[in-house]
Amino acid sequence: MMRSILAFLAFAAFANAQAFSFRIGAPVASQDFQFKSAAFVFRTEGCAGVEKLKITAAAVGRVNGERRSMDLHVAASSSHPGVFAVAQQWPQEGNWVVSLKGECGDKIAGAIVPLNRQGFIRESAKFFSRAAKDSEIDAALKDLAKKEEPK
Amino acid sequence: MEMTDPAAERFAQSMLAELPLVEAPESVWRGIEARLDAGERPRPAPVFRWPRWAFAIAAIFAIVAAIFWRASQRGWIDTGHSSQTIAIGQIGTVTIAPGTRLRVVADRPEEHRLALQHGEIHARITAPPRLFFVDTASGTAIDLGCEYTLTADDRGAGELHVTRGWVAFVWQGRESLTPAGAMVRTRPVSGPGIPYFEDASSELKRAVDGRLDVNAALGAARPRDTLTLWHLLQRVSDTDRAPVYDRIATLAPLPASIDREKVLRLDPEALKLLKEELAWTW
Numbered sequence: 001m002m003r004s005i006l007a008f009l010a011f012a013a014f015a016n017a018q019a020f021s022f023r024i025g026a027p028v029a030s031q032d033f034q035f036k037s038a039a040f041v042f043r044t045e046g047c048a049g050v051e052k053l054k055i056t057a058a059a060v061g062r063v064n065g066e067r068r069s070m071d072l073h074v075a076a077s078s079s080h081p082g083v084f085a086v087a088q089q090w091p092q093e094g095n096w097v098v099s100l101k102g103e104c105g106d107k108i109a110g111a112i113v114p115l116n117r118q119g120f121i122r123e124s125a126k127f128f129s130r131a132a133k134d135s136e137i138d139a140a141l142k143d144l145a146k147k148e149e150p151k
Numbered sequence: 152m153e154m155t156d157p158a159a160e161r162f163a164q165s166m167l168a169e170l171p172l173v174e175a176p177e178s179v180w181r182g183i184e185a186r187l188d189a190g191e192r193p194r195p196a197p198v199f200r201w202p203r204w205a206f207a208i209a210a211i212f213a214i215v216a217a218i219f220w221r222a223s224q225r226g227w228i229d230t231g232h233s234s235q236t237i238a239i240g241q242i243g244t245v246t247i248a249p250g251t252r253l254r255v256v257a258d259r260p261e262e263h264r265l266a267l268q269h270g271e272i273h274a275r276i277t278a279p280p281r282l283f284f285v286d287t288a289s290g291t292a293i294d295l296g297c298e299y300t301l302t303a304d305d306r307g308a309g310e311l312h313v314t315r316g317w318v319a320f321v322w323q324g325r326e327s328l329t330p331a332g333a334m335v336r337t338r339p340v341s342g343p344g345i346p347y348f349e350d351a352s353s354e355l356k357r358a359v360d361g362r363l364d365v366n367a368a369l370g371a372a373r374p375r376d377t378l379t380l381w382h383l384l385q386r387v388s389d390t391d392r393a394p395v396y397d398r399i400a401t402l403a404p405l406p407a408s409i410d411r412e413k414v415l416r417l418d419p420e421a422l423k424l425l426k427e428e429l430a431w432t433w
């Protein structure tokens with residue numbers, strides 16, 4: 001009986017612990033003027049201690065039918081720890097998404113952020129409790145191409 | 152006056168001949184003789200003369216007035232039928248639309264300030280915040296790192312549209328924060344209005360642009376429109392504030408660190424924390 005109660009309590013504590021995830025926003029969310037021209041900004045949630053955080057980002061796109069990808073530089077806010085920005089480092093032509101991967105100790109989070117000429121498409125962004133898979137990235141690119149087709 | 156008409160001259164002479172001849176009283180002649188004996192010269196009628204120092208002061212005043220008038224006209228830019236682009240120090244540029252009148256008020260590294268009397272400008276600023284300001288009759292636009300278009304008429308009524316970054320518009324303690332993709336109307340008597348995103352519904356825009364309709368604004372708001380609702384918190388009465396806050400909390404679930412009671416009391420720190428949290432939905 002006691003073991004059941006303890007197991008239940010442990011499970012409850014585990015479930016209540018905030019999951020490690022990304023939150024994305026427009027540059028104004030950073031409250032950091034250095035990021036005013038960023039494609040988007042993001043912060044992590046559920047990672048106690050920014051010093052444990054490791055972030056990588058890559059832009060993946062289709063340009064004239066050809067799949068391309070590039071690693072991206074992620075800028076950290078000096079005035080707001082835990083807030084980061086991604087500036088556009090990919091070409092204007094084609095359809096592009098940004099794949100984020102975060103590591104906080106043994107926790108991992110992922111996100112796919114589609115972009116168009118107006119900026120990031122919030123409602124199409126996807127979030128994961130792991131790194132995004134290539135198939136998910138390709139699916140996001142396909143969806144984006146459909147939405148961006150001239151009507 | 153020389154009479155050239157002989158007939159008129161004969162007439163005048165005949166009239167004079169008809170007039171009786173009367174001698175001046177003896178006292179008049181005695182008075183004149185006495186004054187002549189005293190060496191008194193007939194005094195001419197008094198004439199007012201300006202002292203020389205008065206002319207000097209008037210001249211100095213005129214020169215100073217001219218200098219002030221010239222100084223007041225210096226720095227004004229009237230674009231007429233064409234547009235013009237000016238550099239704002241090393242921090243950006245301002246494109247001035249046709250039919251615009253504005254003045255450079257300050258051009259220092261720590262402050263660049265324009266005064267927009269009427270017309271339209273498009274500013275692109277690359278500086279740290281609060282270095283570039285534009286004054287209008289209905290308030291001051293404070294650059295917080297951005298690109299925007301500002302229009303104003305002579306009364307100060309106008310619009311601010313932000314395309315990059317964000318802009319604060321302040322007037323007599325009332326402030327509006329307008330991020331990229333949003334706009335705010337300005338009015339000469341009441342300063343900045345309530346900002347909203349340009350893609351907000353027409354119902355929301357109507358609810359906050361004209362006569363304030365709180366219920367309509369709450370009903371029309373999307374999660375992104377918490378920008379508008381955050382400003383609404385500070386513009387409504389105490390009784391209307393709780394529904395606004397509760398609608399915000401429904402649209403954008405808030406962390407426990409946001410204190411509802413403090414927000415309803417318009418505690419500045421609580422409002423700031425709420426704004427920083429809601430900005431992630433804007």
